[in-house]
Amino acid sequence: MPSEALLSVRDLRIAFHDVEAVRGLSFDVRPREVLALVGESGAGKSLTARALLGMLPRDATTSGTIRPDLSADRGRRITLVPQDALSALSPVHPVGDQLAAAVRSVRRVTRKEARALAVAALDRVGIPDAARKARSYPHEYSGGMRQRAVIAMATINEPDVVVADEPTTALDAERQEQVLRLLGEQREAVGAALVLVTHDMEAVRAHADRVLVMYAGRQSELGPAADVLTRPRAPYTAGLLASLPQYARGRRLPTLPGTPPAPGALPPGCAFAPRCPLATDRCRTEEPQPRPLDGRTVSCHRAEDVTIELFQEVQPA
Numbered sequence: 001m002p003s004e005a006l007l008s009v010r011d012l013r014i015a016f017h018d019v020e021a022v023r024g025l026s027f028d029v030r031p032r033e034v035l036a037l038v039g040e041s042g043a044g045k046s047l048t049a050r051a052l053l054g055m056l057p058r059d060a061t062t063s064g065t066i067r068p069d070l071s072a073d074r075g076r077r078i079t080l081v082p083q084d085a086l087s088a089l090s091p092v093h094p095v096g097d098q099l100a101a102a103v104r105s106v107r108r109v110t111r112k113e114a115r116a117l118a119v120a121a122l123d124r125v126g127i128p129d130a131a132r133k134a135r136s137y138p139h140e141y142s143g144g145m146r147q148r149a150v151i152a153m154a155t156i157n158e159p160d161v162v163v164a165d166e167p168t169t170a171l172d173a174e175r176q177e178q179v180l181r182l183l184g185e186q187r188e189a190v191g192a193a194l195v196l197v198t199h200d201m202e203a204v205r206a207h208a209d210r211v212l213v214m215y216a217g218r219q220s221e222l223g224p225a226a227d228v229l230t231r232p233r234a235p236y237t238a239g240l241l242a243s244l245p246q247y248a249r250g251r252r253l254p255t256l257p258g259t260p261p262a263p264g265a266l267p268p269g270c271a272f273a274p275r276c277p278l279a280t281d282r283c284r285t286e287e288p289q290p291r292p293l294d295g296r297t298v299s300c301h302r303a304e305d306v307t308i309e310l311f312q313e314v315q316p317a
């Protein structure tokens with residue numbers, strides 16, 4: 001995989017009224033890779049993804065850099081697959097017209113050519129009788145078909161980066177897997193990188209090349225998914241993995257005790273220390289900075305002592 005960056009994020013901070021929700025993230029998105037942003041609710045995954053797209057809420061203040069700024073080319077070089085497929089489609093225009101309009105907004109093609117591209121895109125995502133379905137409105141599509149249409153919309157202009165923000169939360173497990181597989185195939189077909197926001201470690205394992213594990217607005221661990229998921233170096237990663245059935249070894253599934261802190265109420269030192277079985281006085285006073293270890297970057301004073309079994313013996317609080 002080429003290692004030059006398509007996007008470079010450096011010391012990204014996102015605050016609301018002086019309370020930081022994202023606190024100094026640095027990572028790259030590489031060409032054609034699937035980079036998963038993973039962590040519990042409130043970790044700052046969506047805000048980070050939205051910052052890439054230039055779609056932050058108006059009252060957010062940011063610092064740091066995202067280079068190049070693809071958000072000026074949103075819809076062409078960077079696109080979004082949102083949580084809710086309906087919100088990505090207008091209810092008042094046929095789906096094919098919306099796809100054709102998306103094409104014509106960035107390419108000089110005739111209406112007829114745009115229309116043909118729209119039908120081809122719907123066909124590519126597995127919509128049966130695409131020429132006819134292109135004339136239907138979103139409400140005439142089933143939920144699954146709408147998901148497919150949204151993926152067609154996000155890939156039709158062959159972007160460099162597709163950002164998918166929990167694209168499957170509303171779906172059952174089987175559908176989730178289908179949608180992620182389709183998203184993977186489509187982004188591969190157009191040569192785009194995928195930034196996949198998820199709280200599902202199973203999805204990360206099945207679909208990501210690299211993973212950025214986030215906790216309380218910071219980076220816990222960043223590295224190749226195959227390494228991070230088999231040999232975590234951040235206690236928080238081990239905690240997320242503990243809830244996956246294959247690591248429970250026949251025992252009752254351990255869960256990560258406690259909840260993440262709210263952005264305005266962070267403990268001193270490492271934000272994860274109150275939930276961490278390895279925490280020492282240093283962890284409770286000194287915030288760990290990202291450092292290289294075992295081919296990834298990890299923010300933990302005790303990273304060398306972390307094993308995948310760390311949470312096996314911990315009972316839910």
Ligand SMILES: Nc1ncnc2c1ncn2[C@@H]1O[C@H](COP(=O)(O)OP(=O)(O)OP(=O)(O)O)[C@@H](O)[C@H]1O
Nearest residue numbers: 016021040041042043044045046047048057199263
């Ligand atoms: N519009 C907003 N105004 C104020 N605070 C916000 C706003 N949006 C997000 N936040 C704060 O930022 C934190 C991180 O939000 P974000 O949506 O990025 O989390 P997430 O990791 O994507 O979680 P989830 O999985 O629940 O979507 C939230 O817990 C919240 O405190």
